[in-house]
Amino acid sequence: MSTGFVFSERYLWHETGSWSELSAWVQPSSPPESPEPKRRIRNLLEITGLLPRLTTVPPRPASRAELERFHVPRYVEQISAMSAAGGGDAGGFTPFRPGAFEIASLSAGGVIAAADAVLDGIVRNAYALVRPPGHHASPSTGDGFCIFNNIGVAVEHLRHVRGIQRVAVVDWDVHHGNGTEAGFYENPDVLTISLHQDAWYPLASGGRERNGAGRGLGANLNVPLPAGSGSGAYDLAFEHVVEPALQRFQPEFIFVACGLDANYMDPLARMMLDGESYRAMTLRIRAVADAVCAGRLVVVHEGGYAAEIVPFCALAVIEAMSGLSAGIADPWVPRNRGCPGQELLPHQAAAVMAAAALVQRVPAQPQPAGSA
Ligand code: ZN
16 A cells, blocks of 8 residues: 655645735844745655655545634634635744635645544554644644644544544654644643644643643643754653653554654754654654554645755655655755754753653553563
8 A cells, every 4th residue: 555645736836925014124024934945845856756655645635624623613704704704823933825715714724634544544644744834833822833633623524434543643844743632631632742842832832731631631742842952862762751641541543743854954944954853853764554443544744944955854754654665865955964963962861851751641552462
């Protein structure tokens, strides 16, 4: 079976308008979330010949009922009305132009389509190149360029329509997955893990002490990493947090909130990753998915703002998911690997191991027979 690919030209037509609220003293600029990196990902897949070797999974709009499994009806109606009336702001740096409701619904529905295709055995796994992104959107508000929480909507589809009970969301976007955390904070059946730059965006969000509540206590893990972290820190986080937490939780389906903005050139972060870092993380998550949930894995595009390097990071992810090779060299890896920044530093290790201490609180499922 091949890897599925979700995309629509309409995703690139979402307009974010002008970003004038930062200061009255500089020329207004466009928000950094633009179609450009996503268009270049699609183009790179086509130019390298990888695209026809993937299985196209057509997106469809999420219905109101589907959106309202994660979002409160009042918020969905508010976005619909603002979109029809000329645009607005969904909250927290999320300006949009007319028609955004339809495109955001298609973005969430694209992730539903990807999950259905995996569950139905049409594809082995799938990459959803959707826009607008989703992981900052909470049930009642948009945030950080996100209107609807695409993964959250798809998680609820699997749980309420497809008979899946336990789902894990691994968020390696460099910013905290606060919207997904908010949606599932008291839910013991959805394990949310976020690896992000410490104390970055949103401010005062993503601390280790935010560990879930009520019946969901233990089912939300935050791994705030110091600015400047490279592959050494991320590798350690996979070894001591992500992999053991997933093994313990035994999800039936895994989503990755795939922000590619921990790359070393990103204008909205201060981390040191490159395409090979993302390849390594994807191979590890794919191995866990193979071990615990028959390989069921949907990787969903989130942030990533450096239009030159992001396409190569996405290519590495899709190569690792599919086992295919585009047969081209990533021009940005040698530049990064020639600089310091990849080796694990003591303060990074301390941050990871503090988060690792919380893995024992993750709701545990019986391990399958024969597992270690
Ligand atoms: Zn991000």
